[in-house]
Amino acid sequence: MSIADELDALLSAYDACKVVIFADISSKMTLLCRSTEPMPQETLDSLCHEAALLFEGAASKLSAGSTPSKAIVSDDNNLKVFILAEPETPDVLCCICDPEIHISAFAKDAQFRLSRITAETGI
Numbered sequence: 001m002s003i004a005d006e007l008d009a010l011l012s013a014y015d016a017c018k019v020v021i022f023a024d025i026s027s028k029m030t031l032l033c034r035s036t037e038p039m040p041q042e043t044l045d046s047l048c049h050e051a052a053l054l055f056e057g058a059a060s061k062l063s064a065g066s067t068p069s070k071a072i073v074s075d076d077n078n079l080k081v082f083i084l085a086e087p088e089t090p091d092v093l094c095c096i097c098d099p100e101i102h103i104s105a106f107a108k109d110a111q112f113r114l115s116r117i118t119a120e121t122g123i
Contacts, residue, residue: 001116001120002120003022003031003032003117003120004032004034006113006114006116006117007020007021007022007032007033007034007113008034009113010034010093010095010109010110010113011034011035011036013109014097014101014102014106014109016097016098016099016100016101016106017036017095017096017097017098017101017106018035018036018037018078018096018097018098019033019034019035019036019039019043019047019094019095019096020033020034020035020093020094020095020110021033021034021044021047021048021093021094021095022091022092022093022114022117023047023048023051023091023092023093023094024048024090024091024092025048025051025052025055025056025084025090025091025092026052026056026090027090028045028048028049028052029048030044030045030047030048047080047094047096048094050073050080050082050094051071051082051084051092051094054068054071054073054082055068055071055082055084055092068084069083069084069086069087069111070082070083070084070107070111072103072107074099077098077099078096078097078098078099079096079097079098079099079101079103080094080095080096080097081093081094081095081096081097081103081106081107081110082094082095083095083107083110083111083114085114085115085117085118086118089118091114091117091118092114093110093113093114095110
């Protein structure tokens, strides 16, 4: 499956998922986006910056010497889910979901799809 196919499959498997982006946190750049509605570029940029802070910035130091592979940020209306491909790699999925999503199943599926993307592309 292509990167686009993997993102489409994740988005279509979960009605509560609204946005899935494949990004490079070292450059803070969205490489590919799939969403249920148009997303402003500022939203995509913000997600990339937030992922970089979580996995490379001060928040990453909270995990006692190891880089976390997942992060979930909640506000009143959304859950933002961030999945890192591997420690020391820049590849990440950034997702915006409704709060009622089954988060453990979604995170597991997102991690699986990201591992397939990185294996397929050799990233």
